[in-house]
Amino acid sequence: MPGSARAEGATAPENECVRCHLEQEEEDENLAKPPKEWRQSIHHENSIMCNDCHGGSPIGKDEEEAHDEEDAEFIGAPADDDIPGVCGECHIAVHENYMKSKHWLTKKEKRPVCTTCHGAHLIKEATLDLINEKTCSECHKYERSKRIKVAMTATEDKLLALENRIHLLKSEGMDVRSLDQTHFAQRNLFHRLSHILDLDEVIRIAETVGKDTELLSNKIGEQEGVLSRRRLAGGVLTAFLLLGALGMHFARKSLGE
Amino acid sequence: MGKIADWVEERVHYRELVHSQFTGYMVPANLNVWYSMGSVLLMLIGIQFATGILLLTHYIPQTSHAFNSVMDLSEKIPFGWLIRRIHAIAANLFVLVLMLHMLSVLIMGSYKKPRELQWISGVVLFGLGLFACLSGYLLPWSQLSYWATTVATNSAGSVPIIGDDMVRWLRGGDRVDQTTLGRFYALHVSVLPPLFTFIVAAHLFLMRRVGISAPPGIPKEQVKKVPFFPHFVLEDMRASYFFLAVLFVGVFFVPQISFPPDAMEPADPLFTPPHIKPEWYFLANYQLLKVVPNEFLGIGLQGLGGALLLLLPFLDRGQERRPLKRPLFLAVVVASLAGFIGLTVWGHLS
Numbered sequence: 001m002p003g004s005a006r007a008e009g010a011t012a013p014e015n016e017c018v019r020c021h022l023e024q025e026e027e028d029e030n031l032a033k034p035p036k037e038w039r040q041s042i043h044h045e046n047s048i049m050c051n052d053c054h055g056g057s058p059i060g061k062d063e064e065e066a067h068d069e070e071d072a073e074f075i076g077a078p079a080d081d082d083i084p085g086v087c088g089e090c091h092i093a094v095h096e097n098y099m100k101s102k103h104w105l106t107k108k109e110k111r112p113v114c115t116t117c118h119g120a121h122l123i124k125e126a127t128l129d130l131i132n133e134k135t136c137s138e139c140h141k142y143e144r145s146k147r148i149k150v151a152m153t154a155t156e157d158k159l160l161a162l163e164n165r166i167h168l169l170k171s172e173g174m175d176v177r178s179l180d181q182t183h184f185a186q187r188n189l190f191h192r193l194s195h196i197l198d199l200d201e202v203i204r205i206a207e208t209v210g211k212d213t214e215l216l217s218n219k220i221g222e223q224e225g226v227l228s229r230r231r232l233a234g235g236v237l238t239a240f241l242l243l244g245a246l247g248m249h250f251a252r253k254s255l256g257e
Numbered sequence: 258m259g260k261i262a263d264w265v266e267e268r269v270h271y272r273e274l275v276h277s278q279f280t281g282y283m284v285p286a287n288l289n290v291w292y293s294m295g296s297v298l299l300m301l302i303g304i305q306f307a308t309g310i311l312l313l314t315h316y317i318p319q320t321s322h323a324f325n326s327v328m329d330l331s332e333k334i335p336f337g338w339l340i341r342r343i344h345a346i347a348a349n350l351f352v353l354v355l356m357l358h359m360l361s362v363l364i365m366g367s368y369k370k371p372r373e374l375q376w377i378s379g380v381v382l383f384g385l386g387l388f389a390c391l392s393g394y395l396l397p398w399s400q401l402s403y404w405a406t407t408v409a410t411n412s413a414g415s416v417p418i419i420g421d422d423m424v425r426w427l428r429g430g431d432r433v434d435q436t437t438l439g440r441f442y443a444l445h446v447s448v449l450p451p452l453f454t455f456i457v458a459a460h461l462f463l464m465r466r467v468g469i470s471a472p473p474g475i476p477k478e479q480v481k482k483v484p485f486f487p488h489f490v491l492e493d494m495r496a497s498y499f500f501l502a503v504l505f506v507g508v509f510f511v512p513q514i515s516f517p518p519d520a521m522e523p524a525d526p527l528f529t530p531p532h533i534k535p536e537w538y539f540l541a542n543y544q545l546l547k548v549v550p551n552e553f554l555g556i557g558l559q560g561l562g563g564a565l566l567l568l569l570p571f572l573d574r575g576q577e578r579r580p581l582k583r584p585l586f587l588a589v590v591v592a593s594l595a596g597f598i599g600l601t602v603w604g605h606l607s
């Protein structure tokens with residue numbers, strides 16, 4: 001199409017991989033399932049496409065072009081061992097922590113990889129619900145996993161509550177850039193723990209982050225105070241203006257015609 | 258006081274002016290509330306100028322600084338947040354009141370002879386108003402402003418043959434970038450405000466020369482008159498106070514109108530936020546382009562609508578102004594309005 005100007009715009013992300021794979025529904029359900037799941041994922045929401053993980057050419061119309069291993073570096077479905085590397089391209093810190101954890105340093109056959117816990121296509125925002133008896137008792141006892149979850153839950157809840165309060169302030173048009181930054185840093189420091197798998201470290205960091213959240217909570221409180229004072233002032237001002245309109249109305253009435 | 262007034266009077270002869278323009282200037286006694294919309298618009302333009310100049314003292318028209326400059330303005334400058342919100346919300350109110358003003362003129366048939374020029378200057382002002390909003394909207398360089406501008410300028414691409422060139426001309430390139438920001442900024446702060454001043458002056462001048470119309474219904478000779486000041490000024494102020502109250506309800510209680518979460522994020526050309534749409538006053542046009550299967554037809558319909566509106570006084574030349582005596586015209590207006598509102602709501606929901 002002439003005019004690349006028009007081609008860009010605000011459409012939901014789709015490409016040839018998605019189109020063709022959905023069309024394979026009848027031939028092979030397993031080929032259509034990935035795009036279906038991916039459409040509900042946090043990656044779709046952030047425009048992370050099939051080719052970001054699998055390589056290949058997103059504009060290739062036929063299989064040959066799309067699955068081109070030479071020029072477009074198509075890698076097919078990555079083997080388990082390669083998966084941390086694929087995800088690690090973008091999730092660098094997580095990858096780093098994971099590579100140092102017992103989950104990677106164990107025997108190859110026993111390793112849980114990223115997709116064991118997160119899935120490959122239906123990836124949602126990560127929460128502590130990912131630590132559950134079903135997943136974590138597959139290869140060892142749940143006991144230690146549970147203790148990690150318990151140690152993290154209180155702080156995780158605090159971080160979530162703060163996130164909601166910040167979001168509320170933001171939706172009221174308040175400037176939350178610095179609050180957001182602080183929260184983001186605390187959340188990152190904390191979430192690192194889920195891939196380190198070291199209970200002592202979890203307890204230690206949960207404590208420090210817990211204290212930091214108190215400070216952040218106070219700062220958010222200040223902003224909330226500002227917001228309610230502004231509202232009060234706005235209410236009074238609006239009331240005066242309406243009284244003014246009423247005053248003008250009666251002044252005009254008193255003049256007659 | 259009196260002495261000073263006399264001193265000035267001797268040199269300026271203002272008393273005669275005050276008499277001819279205010280206390281002795283007679284207007285129909287039965288002017289209704291719709292006749293106050295013009296002065297509400299004047300007040301809103303005044304507010305835009307005042308707050309605009311204040312914003313200008315901190316704004317930086319560069320993609321790397323624009324967003325932080327307006328955010329810092331609202332964070333660090335006393336009442337900066339208030340000024341910014343007033344400017345943004347009053348712009349929305351301005352478009353709304355422009356529409357009310359235009360609609361009342363349509364329904365009361367006040368565009369008819371001898372007020373054709375006043376109608377045309379009004380249509381131009383309406384276009385300028387929308388353009389001021391489009392250009393101002395981009396300036397904060399937020400996710401919202403970047404993507405909504407991308408979508409809005411995209412629509413021009415539907416024009417046959419020259420569409421792609423028009424998009425490029427509007428943006429100054431293939432995509433919205435520093436060039437776009439630069440030209441929108443220049444337009445917004447140094448071209449549109451003087452144009453507004455000039456055309457509003459012409460609009461008012463014409464109104465005074467021909468005289469304001471009386472609401473349709475009563476024959477001209479029987480219309481009672483009252484002085485403009487104080488009688489009608491009080492009515493204008495009543496409307497102005499009311500719309501100021503509306504403005505501040507928006508500013509203090511529903512700032513989301515202009516500042517939803519995407520407006521609080523800096524623009525990121527690589528990341529399209531979900532559900533991005535143009536501002537409400539462009540939604541009907543946007544939706545029309547989306548639903549009409551042939552895009553030439555969609556843009557053609559809009560061009561036709563605009564041309565009809567502009568030339569209306571020359572197309573509809575009957576003397577009758579009472580809406581109920583012009584059933585066909587009224588039906589067309591009501592149908593168009595319903596269409597506009599319907600498309601806007603549809604665009605909002607889809």
Ligand code: HEM
Pocket residue numbers: 302305306307308309310312313316327341344345348349351386389390391393394395396397445446447450453515
């Ligand atoms: C009818 C007149 C005007 C309309 C309808 C209008 C509309 C707008 C709108 C919708 C915005 C975006 C607001 C935001 O998101 O923050 C904006 C921003 C801006 N306007 Fe205007 N404006 C008008 C007049 C003026 C004038 C007269 C000036 C100064 C001479 C001005 C200077 C600015 C500046 C510097 C910004 C960017 C600041 C910011 O976005 O917070 N505007 N305008």
